[in-house]
Amino acid sequence: MKTIGFGWILWMVMQSQWAFAQSEGDSAFVAAIYSHTLTAGHCYEDLHHLCKNIGHRLAGSEAADKAILWGQHTLQAIGPDRVFLMPVEVPHWTRGPREEARYIYRAEGMEHEVFPSLVALGGSVGSDLPIEAEVVEVKSLEELAVLGRAGIEGKIVFFNKSLDPMLINTGAAYGGGYPIRGKGPSEAARYGAVACLIRSLTLSGDDYAHTGATQYNDSLAKIPAAALSAKAASALSEALKSDAKLRFNLHLHCQAYPRKTQYNVVAEWRGTRYPDEYITIGGHLDSWDVGEGAHDDGAGIVQSIEVLRTLKNLGYRPLRTIRIVLFINEEFGNDGGETYASVCKAAGLTHIAALESDGGGFTPRGFSCELSDVQYERFIGWRPILEPYGLHVFRRGGSGVDIRPLRDDRVGLFGLSVDTQRYFDYHHSNNDVFEQVNKRELELGAASIAALVYLIDQHGLQ
């Protein structure tokens, strides 16, 4: 017993010393990651190139083709084992020339002509001729149903619903507005509406209009649909109070074309010990066709690239196989994510983890995750290593749209969790430009991802 007892104590001491040494080594390497990213990082310059030399890059567009080539060359220059393009079928839709919209209303005996700030929703149909009709304002899908065909037919439905400012996580506020953008136009068509306007899904009160996908119900008529800026929506609502019969004139020139082939860009860096265990990190290369897609999701793209660059520059050799994936078409059907998961499954690849950055290049606060209890315990064990960098969110629930199709019992999914207050000021609008991204905040995000990838690569998740 004595011998066993001593052996046990010795084992415990050795374990704890090993664990301590290991933890010290991890902390030192994580410090090196942050130091390199913050002093010698290149992601901000990459973002500048992506935003200014390519600009917005809707899936299906020529700009997206350019972005794919740029991503391929940028990753190749860092020198992973291979970079390849994975074909993805994507929609091809264009908004055509700038949207035309105006209305005239009477107030205090005067006529006022207004040209509101407005942007077609992604996927909207256009019309050959302008549509002119009265406007009926509603706050919800339920209110629409109550008005029914008698109240809606022949009119333009205007969903004027603000996001809930009391949801401090603005993503939750956005989630609350999402059904109206997705289903609103088709639900309006159900009752005979001729077009649909929505208040932009933003917490800002400014004059930027925010687009985003709408999903038509194929069993109903497809009517033109557009988002008004918050300011324009408030103004229209006021105008309707003065003149309920005002006529809104809308002419969208959107066109849908046959689907086409574009590509996920995949960089692969082979593991030296467990090459058959994959860790995928990425963001989406496509953006909406406004602004520059700087926060959504240029930030996630250049951060993902930076992870590879940083680890390579630090002389790291991964134990597991790390993939950087620049997904194509998250915004308009998630084709890149679905295709990637299908191809991986068909090839029998085993993912142990995937991580996405798609919340904008803001100050990182931590990670959301979709993990088993055992995986979460491993993850939360790294908290002391990550907390000194301001990472305090280790929240179960949510990861990223592109990586979600990889979900199965074994893979651990993560999302970079960032400060959310400004995101929906920029998101899907002409305001999502390079100048709205702060260099240090962007870099801290890149370093945070690299740190977690390093820990997963070193220790696995179970």
Place this chain on the structure above:
Amino acid sequence: MKTIGFGWILWMVMQSQWAFAQSEGDSAFVAAIYSHTLTAGHCYEDLHHLCKNIGHRLAGSEAADKAILWGQHTLQAIGPDRVFLMPVEVPHWTRGPREEARYIYRAEGMEHEVFPSLVALGGSVGSDLPIEAEVVEVKSLEELAVLGRAGIEGKIVFFNKSLDPMLINTGAAYGGGYPIRGKGPSEAARYGAVACLIRSLTLSGDDYAHTGATQYNDSLAKIPAAALSAKAASALSEALKSDAKLRFNLHLHCQAYPRKTQYNVVAEWRGTRYPDEYITIGGHLDSWDVGEGAHDDGAGIVQSIEVLRTLKNLGYRPLRTIRIVLFINEEFGNDGGETYASVCKAAGLTHIAALESDGGGFTPRGFSCELSDVQYERFIGWRPILEPYGLHVFRRGGSGVDIRPLRDDRVGLFGLSVDTQRYFDYHHSNNDVFEQVNKRELELGAASIAALVYLIDQHGLQ
């Protein structure tokens, strides 16, 4: 025993129900505070006025006089019991006309003339004639001492020390650079330097120069002192590598005048139950004489005003006496804070708490505090009420410069703790303008302060 036991159980149940009901009531009122501030707040408009109609407002300037009047009228309009001006003696210094600086260096056989982005340090002396001399670059006060008179005399000392990017709390990084700005010019003069340049105390690499107070040692010669933008500092350092003998020409036109009287603006809202227990909240109304003083500390000013407005609009009646104080001259000697504490002490006022917002109008993360153990326990008990609003920092150590002179054994001091990543991109530079403040982030800060003030007012701190 049975009766006592029952009574004790009953008491426990009542206590816990009372505590629960109390906590529920607190949560509901805190929710009302956030809702009002985020939907009907006026602090963003106030900040616009302060920045655009008054602009920067160095203590001693006419703009500061205007800001004092504006603050007085704005507070009076909200209707506290009284608003009064408290005289404060402040320095009066002007930078005079725009700084003149240039240098010529030779590289690869060519002469290059450079006009670097530069700003005089606050309190710097000027000179009748331009100063032209060689430049000696150092990284620290220690390096300066090593070079000594032999290496320094007759030259312009250039402190080219970057802030440490690895300090994730940028306030700590700033603190590390602070001694050079404060003491550098006098220490350079100790060894015979004719002028002093420093690299701006910023983590950004851009071309904004950042001013701030320097403190001359009265026993040494006073030499002109200025800060170069980070970009200009790097360029000068490169130029010196090509041409160590380059000559820098600097002409500052700064002037010091006799001290004058300005005012702290104090709004007082009398307590209904404990009127002799004071809670002071505030920020500083003065700014440096560049930019618009939007984050530093226009944000803290309009947030403090907003607290009063919100609580009044919600029909709140304070138990204790709440004071909103717009302090004058934090930046250049803390005269407002010192005077306020002296006047309160002379009048025998008992403060139970003071809170300052002076970290910029960024996303609030919580509060720093200087509290006794008992006070801290009370404070941390409110964590469940505050955490739903993203407040997760409840850190002991640090509050605010203006309120620090109030410190004694009884008063609890608090500082609003915000995301720090962008602050030193703007701080004390022409980049600290209204456009850099996000409406929602500013409002969340105001609501967070109001929430804590409400809890302190309701429950005291011990």
